[in-house]
Structures are given as structure tokens and as C-alpha cells.
Amino acid sequence: xxxxxxxxxxxxxxxxxxxxxxxxxxxxxxxxxxxxxxxxxxxxxxxxxxxxxxxxxxxxxxxxxxxxxxxxxxxxxxxxxxxxxxxxxxxxxxxxxxxxxxxxxxxxxxxxxxxxxxxxxxxxxxxxxxxxxxxxxxxxxxxxxxxxxxxxxxxxxxxxxxxxxxxxxxxxxxxxxxxxxxxxxxxxxxxxxxxxxxxxxxxxxxxxxxxxxxxxxxxxxxxxxxxxxxxxxxxxxxxxxxxxxxxxxxxxxxxxxxxxxxxxxxxxxxxxxxxxxxxxxxxxxxxxxxxxxxxxxxxxxxxx
Numbered sequence: 001x002x003x004x005x006x007x008x009x010x011x012x013x014x015x016x017x018x019x020x021x022x023x024x025x026x027x028x029x030x031x032x033x034x035x036x037x038x039x040x041x042x043x044x045x046x047x048x049x050x051x052x053x054x055x056x057x058x059x060x061x062x063x064x065x066x067x068x069x070x071x072x073x074x075x076x077x078x079x080x081x082x083x084x085x086x087x088x089x090x091x092x093x094x095x096x097x098x099x100x101x102x103x104x105x106x107x108x109x110x111x112x113x114x115x116x117x118x119x120x121x122x123x124x125x126x127x128x129x130x131x132x133x134x135x136x137x138x139x140x141x142x143x144x145x146x147x148x149x150x151x152x153x154x155x156x157x158x159x160x161x162x163x164x165x166x167x168x169x170x171x172x173x174x175x176x177x178x179x180x181x182x183x184x185x186x187x188x189x190x191x192x193x194x195x196x197x198x199x200x201x202x203x204x205x206x207x208x209x210x211x212x213x214x215x216x217x218x219x220x221x222x223x224x225x226x227x228x229x230x231x232x233x234x235x236x237x238x239x240x241x242x243x244x245x246x247x248x249x250x251x252x253x254x255x256x257x258x259x260x261x262x263x264x265x266x267x268x269x270x271x272x273x274x275x276x277x278x279x280x281x282x283x284x285x286x287x288x289x290x291x292x293x294x295x296x297x298x299x300x301x302x303x304x
Contacts, residue, residue: 007077008039011077012029013051013069015036016060022058040052078283094124094125095124095125098126100128100148101130101132101146101150102129102131102149103137104132105199105253109255114302134151134155155204155281157281160283162279163279165299169251169274170248171250171267172191172248173264184267185269186269187269187271192213195245199236201229209247212269212273213248238262240262241263250276
């Protein structure tokens with residue numbers, strides 16, 4: 001019988017694929033570099049096939065078969081993990097480790113209220129948190145490095161299951177001396193005609209703000225900022241406070257006090273579509289799907 005790869009060997013393979021460096025991959029697997037190298041070499045000998053191109057020197061270069069092995073290793077580890085998760089979910093629902101991903105435009109503002117609520121509702125649940133942009137979180141989810149993610153929907157979730165949780169309203173953020181600050185509500189069309197400040201590419205809130213203001217896909221505002229964009233909502237608020245333009249802020253961030261002490265003016269928006277939908281997403285047919293759905297009522301209460 002042909003010896004089967006061990007789960008540890010498959011983890012080494014995935015770590016090399018992710019980090020493209022033997023040392024960093026070994027650190028990620030909590031082993032020495034020589035242990036990881038020996039594990040990959042043993043796997044090649046077991047399969048009697050080259051997974052890495054050894055002629056590339058110190059660089060990590062996968063052969064065509066190696067790339068296929070990485071995909072199959074990811075699927076195999078996900079299947080093994082599903083066995084354990086199914087047993088855990090049946091034995092003790094809402095307990096044990098749960099790896100939760102959250103986007104940067106939500107995490108700093110929602111987690112301080114969400115974490116105590118989850119601890120109170122599910123005292124046996126041990127949450128591990130990861131903050132990243134949507135595309136990276138979805139990839140981690142599909143690679144089985146996350147269990148569930150809290151995102152803004154809709155998203156390009158590659159077939160993952162999604163569950164809408166709550167609506168997060170947008171507010172107009174204006175410099176104190178802006179003409180629109182005198183209005184009780186601000187038309188979205190007025191923001192479209194103004195200097196609209198945005199987050200940099202990669203943040204889903206950038207696309208949502210553009211869509212809310214009526215920009216078509218691929219269309220960009222003529223903001224006069226020479227392509228400059230903020231890296232965080234906090235930076236965006238300071239740009240508005242400095243009189244550089246206007247922006248949209250989610251109410252979840254406003255409720256967390258992001259605008260306090262800045263002097264900017266916040267106004268409700270007049271027009272349809274002035275919100276984002278927050279939701280959970282997880283791998284298709286995940287054994288702990290019932291646990292993930294149980295998070296939704298708590299999230300909805302915290303957002304509301």
C-alpha cells in the first residue's frame with residue numbers, strides 16, 4: 001500500500017505556498033526550517049514526484065504537480081477538519097475555538113461591544129480574531145484558516161454561504177463650514193458633485209460609498225486628490241476635519257465615537273441605498289453552520 005501523506009506534511013506544503021519562504025513557513029508551522037524541509041522532501045519521496053523545482057536555488061518554486069498538490073492538500077485538510085468540527089458541534093454546540101474574521105471598517109468599532117455580548121451568551125466559546133480586507137478574509141475562509149467572517153454584503157464570496165445580519169446606515173461627514181452642513185439631510189447627489197474622499201482600493205467600503213453616490217462600476221469621482229486615498233476611517237475623518245472634502249461614514253463607526261472631538265458635522269442622507277448590509281459568511285456545508293447562525297442575533301442586537 002502506498003503511504004499516505006500526513007496532515008503535518010500537507011500543512012508544510014500549504015505554509016510554503018502561502019509564505020513562499022522556508023523560514024517563514026517553518027515559523028508559521030511552529031517547527032524548525034530543517035524539520036519542514038525534511039517533511040516536504042519525505043513527501044516527495046513518498047509520492048515519487050517533484051513538488052518543488054530544486055533548480056530555483058533558495059527560492060520556493062512549485063512544479064506544475066506541486067501547484068496541484070497544494071490545491072488537493074487544502075481540500076484534504078478541510079475535509080479532516082470537518083470531521084473534528086462535526087464531532088465537536090454534536091458534542092457541545094457553541095463551545096471551543098472559533099476563528100472569526102472581520103473587516104477593518106467594522107472591527108475597531110463593533111468588537112468592543114460584540115466581544116462582551118458573545119462572552120455572556122456563549123461562555124464556552126473561545127474566539128480568535130483576524131482583521132483584514134474582504135478578499136483576504138474570503139481566501140482565508142476557503143483555505144480553512146478561518147471559520148466564519150463578518151463582512152459587508154454582497155461580496156465576492158466564491159460560493160461561500162452568507163447570512164445577512166443587520167443594516168449599517170451611512171451618514172454624510174462634512175467640514176464644519178461646508179454649505180451642506182446647514183441642511184438637516186444631505187442628498188446623495190450633492191455628495192457626488194463634491195470632492196468625495198474615499199478609502200484606498202481593497203476596502204469594500206470604498207465601492208459601497210461610490211455605489212451609494214450613484215457612480216457606476218469602474219467610475220471614479222473627480223476628487224482632485226491626485227489618486228490619494230485614506231488607509232483607515234480614522235484617517236478619512238481627519239481629512240474631512242482638515243477641509244479636504246466630504247465622505248460617508250457608517251453609523252457603527254459614528255456610534256463608537258470616531259468623529260468625537262474632530263469638529264466635523266454629521267448629517268443623515270436623503271436617497272435610497274444609503275447603507276451597507278452586514279453579514280456572516282462561512283464555507284459551504286460547514287459542520288458548525290448552526291453555531292455560526294447562532295451568532296447572528298447577538299450581532300444584530302449589538303449593531304442595532
